[in-house]
Amino acid sequence: MLQPKKLTRRRFLLSGVAVAGAMVVGWGVMPPRQRLRGREPLPVENGAVPLNGWIAIAPDGSVQLAMPRAEMGQGVHTALAMLVAEELDVALDAIKLIQAPVDKIYSNLAVMHDNWHFHPDDMGQTRRVATRMLEKVGRELGIIITGGSSSVADAWEPMREAGATARALLVAEAAREWKVPHAQVRTENGVLYHDISKRQAGYGTLAARAALGQPHEVKLKDPHSFRLIGQPLPRRDSRIKSEGTAKYGIDARPEGMVYAALRMSPYVGGTVQGISPGEVSGMPGVLAVIDFSGALPKNSGAGAGVAVVARTFWQARQAAAALPVRWNDGGNGSLSSEKIYAELSAALANDDGFTYYTVGEMEKAKDALRTIRSEYRAPFLAHATMEPVNCTAQVKDGKVHLWLGTQSSTFAVRAAARVADVGEDDVILHEHLLGGGFGRRLEADMVAQAVAIARETKGAPVQVIWTREDDMTHDVYRPAAVARLEAGLDGAGNIVAWDARSASGVLVHQFIERNLGLPGMGPEKHTSEGLYDMQYEIPNQRISHVAVDSAVPLGNWRAVGHSHNAFFKESFVDEMASAAGKDPVEFRRTMLINHPRHLAVLNAAVAKAGKPAEGRAHGVALHQSFGTIVAQVAEVSVQDKQIRVHRVVCAIDCGLVVNPNLVAQQVESGVVFGLSAALDGEITIKDGKVVQTNFHDFPVPRMNVVPQVETIITLSTERPSGVGEPPTPPVAPAVANAVFALTGQRLRSLPLKLA
Template sequence: MNDLEHVKPAAAPKKPARRRFLLSGAGLAGALLVGWGVTPPRQRLMAQAPLPVQDGAVALNGWVAIAPDNTVSVVVPRAEMGQGVSTALPMLVAEELDVPLASVRILQAPIDKIYANVAVMRENLPFHPDDTGNTRAVTQWALAKVARELGINLTGGSSSVKDLWLPMREAGATARGLLIAAASSTWQVPPGQVRTQDGHLFHDASGRKASYGSFAAAAAQATPVEVPLKAPHAFRLIGHAAPRRDSRIKVDGSARFGIDARPEGMVYAALRMSPTIGGTIAGVSPVPVLAMPGVLSVIDFSGALEGQTGAQAGVAVVAHTFWQARQAAAALSIRWDEGPHAALSTATLFEQMAAALDGDDEHVYHSRGDIAAAHEGAKVIRAEYRAPLLAHAAMEPVNCTAQVSGGKVRLWLSTQVPTIAVDIAAKVAGVAVADVELHEHLIGGGFGRRLEVDMVAQAVAIALQCQGRPVQVIWSREDDIMHDVYRPAALARLEGTLDGTGTIRSWSSRGASGALGHQFVRRNLGLPAAGPDKTTVEGGYDMQYAIAHQRIAHSAIDSAVPLGNWRSVGHSQNAFFKESFVDELAHAAGKDPVALRRDMLAGHPRQLAVLDAAVRRAGSAPPGRAHGVALHQSYGSIVAQVAEVSVEGGEIRVHRVVCAIDCGIAVNPNLVAQQMESSVIFGLSAALAGEITVTGGKIDQGNFGDYPVLRMPQAPRVETVISLSSEPPEGVGEPGVPPVAPAVANAVFKLTGQRLRSLPLRLS
């Protein structure tokens, strides 16, 4: 008898019509540009369907609704995962609408293309930041149109405020124009005599005053008065500190995360997934487990996920409580086929990368001058750097709750990609996208892990066999770390030459790693990906130091390890390589590392100002400590950090980090400071201890005991300096991560003379 006879197989997915996404390399825009490439980008103000409003509220566009009691509802289409979008994004509408932030409620965004993340795709190709030519402008314009057509709602790439800076302000201004038009018509006065303030309309000459709520219905039928967007000097909310709107509920415990979903009749599922990468199930003996208390069923979900996102062979045990499901899953007898990667190890991964660097298969991302000529007769300084695989290890483990009943799917989920989550749920269940209902929850730490939808596919496949009951799939911490999509391991070889004055004459860098962008497209969108992958070299090819001769290249390897977006993505390792090697060259030149950087930034005043701000705030290092410096630009923001470090008993201790940032207009300075603090702690965890290793095709780490994060006594004091700017906002959630590791490594060199070229940082 087949071992699997008593295991309920998940149904094979049907293939309904579904939206198709297109994301690849340099040819991204091609097909979609035909026929509409010369037309303007589509509007982002009005949704296809009216907003789902309640209590007599009236929608004035796809973003704003106003109730009779003067409550303003604002759509926030980005996931709140601690970065503060539930505060920052309503501020954009409230500023232009002239309403107090306290009167604003948040609406979940429907599935509609106006909420697509345009900015994250617009900057998807590897243009150098100094390239201001027509090619870049036209390509980014085309990519913005593609993003609007695809309609992918995505929270990532530190793009939420950057992307919605204009659409949400325009939504607020347009709604205010409608209200002014309605009051002007009713009061029979020129629109220019109607002013707005704090959610009310005024006609000063006659003394009339009315709330927005009293005019909302009339405004919905009015022709709007054109209301220009405010200039920065007129902002009353933007640029000013405001308390987080989600703080109270997170403190008092009333906040609801994905794992807190409790639909009526819910049961729980615990998983057993292949311990080896790419392994499959050879046999299962479910009978003893089915007799355990509370156990309802044992489901092999492997077949239903074949070819789907994050397809990992596995079995689920469904029970009345999660503890019952977890205990039964641990007791389940499974025979595994280890698959094709049973010999994979960390050593073989780095051997594969070294072989790629020894070969000639590479893509040159940036070239300037003549490297060969610069090397003639010059002393060449060479170094090899490496970075390990890293897991996300968010506090809220992976989970998803799903119900399949009556030809419809309901999801309760924390996700960074609601449109992709709905799409994959529809495909696995064999229903139309319109038949999937999504309830979004707060995310207890995303860091890029919730850009994946493997948990959705699993939950829906299991729910198909649960007779219409909702089922909550929860991964254990071990599941989470051992079946992650990891930050790629990377190897880089750098070469530099100096002229007689100690100026860096040439810079050559070649790296090797897996291409996570290609994996993401195949895994989550079911499409082939080709061409250069920006994520592999971002932070390396786009540095803005004035070096006459440059060549930055990369060799992509076919990684068997599943790779994914990790907070700051390629910048996280490439900043370490770049900023550490700048210090190496400074030492070889006999120059102060800060002075050398200043010399190379003479043509970039914003970068120079940020560097100077950090160094000035840091002051001098106390006795027994040293300051290490790093400067890096990512997601449009410039960050300089000074790490104050000591070495005690062979251990590296970081006491203080000064972090200066130019992120354009700081919509809410409090949030910027919080994100810098968060970034430093996150980056330090990786710099000092983060490492995922592979042995025999299996991930070695499984919990915080062997994959530690920074504890409170280890956390340094973080001081943030925010540059005043009138430029549009840039990214904030990730740019504070990349400079941490090199700043610490450079301080360690000052203290010990040891140049640490591998992460995590360990003294010999």
């Protein structure tokens, strides 16, 4: 059941993380520890010599780059390799990726920036100090993670510094051997040159000696001299994915591997009451029946359940389906979506919640000539990655081997060590590509399952594969949310007061408890992001949130809180424009006078969209998330109450662009992902069980209905910001606003359905 949770502490670095005694002023103002050298040398190949904790160079001049970020379709293995190739002065195809060790120098500091609820316009000393402290906490925690649209932002300095340092070492060694000034040695495409004496040497011939020296000067390139950064280079993984030779977690085939199929509790929070393994032990190929319930922490997607291990997956699947299992509903047998929504609404009525942002004096709202009030809703959502959830594990001779694609090697290793009762250094992780992540593979429930099962298979590797039904009914879901918005207009039709209150579960509290073993507590920014941090210039604002405990497991879903709060905010802005009798675009422009980047993005999208075709209408939405500003114009038609999106124009300001091809691909991906949620995405609960089980009742857009997506990248000199998630939040409100323009119906609940 859902119970309102009182929030009394205003500022938390990371919910539940105690850094007692460490947050002293002297410690806080010092920079984080270095990120160039790890605890141990790189695991190099083919005689390569490490020049720092990121880069090694082989005798043939090829470059080996430690890659700590997961490739799940976003192109990060291309973008980050471009950063190093740029500063090292080598061709992109000279770089070979090797798996980064689990070392703190690879921790993601940029993702830590997103854990304190500062308003984007707040650039004061408090924010600067807090950001530095968050970076230091992140460096000490050493969490390796791919998420929060942070990979390029985090790598922008350390990976370029790694490339520049390696290049400086090579230059210093060439200057020493040739007895010439450092300034006379230049580099190009993996070769060192001294033009006066006509001498040259490949990187590979000097690497071993260079590694023993010291760089004369390390200097990052000026953006005006970039050769690779900013170029639309093809992706490094396109060929293997086109040919079908790319290796995903589900493709792992260690010698002697067996398979496990699962039966997990159909009830949210349910438990195993009893099983009858003898009923299936004689079926073809069956090796064991294993109850893994004790391996999973509270609020895991997997929950309690039983595995059937067999020689083939088909044999395991057939036996699992035939296995008699008795379930206990865990006290949630009456849980339903209707009750959850009712309790969220009741929480809003009875609890003021935590105020994330306030400006001006809300008492002045009484001066408004007209006040509009509306309630908006968003449902639970599943991740529905194309590659099913899977993990292969082996427990043998005091060691654990893992084969999987994961968004966090840190959490995967910790989960495996905990379940196998070994040290984290005894866990060997073999990372693979991910067939989609969207936040689902930040979790380690599949790892805990696989290791618990592998403990009982006498040293044989076991591959755990979830069916689509397993995945859909045992996800960690995007929280359901309810928002009540109230705003007042003055006589000129301007918004003079804005009051937004929302209620939902707190996913980060559950996430931290599951993956760090720490209690979730205090206010958590993801609940209200997209509402408290909007940049419309409204003089009087109050944005608050009521945190509500959730029996339903919650997790990070692409764009997290922005994914639904953008719908609430941008739909209500449109609603206010209509009440004021103003054009929705012009209405927004008047509230962006002091935000030129936002205004430029909005204008670019509107200009490119032009006029809608006959029988169609345009809807607009503007939203900032993960440091990136996105404006979208959706061109929509409605026929027989069916909403059809024909075209989406997306303008994006994501700072300095590393590879415009990758940006355009992620915009297209984010738009389609957001459209799927806007039109059809919904997870409902009935009698304590998830109703949706597969793509027949949790549909995604088919190719014949995917709209044309046009991307406009606005020029920027700011440092790179996120791209993978920001195109998703504006889709739903842009479509909903177009539907209103066509039909006059204001759709305030997701998914969007006409009456």
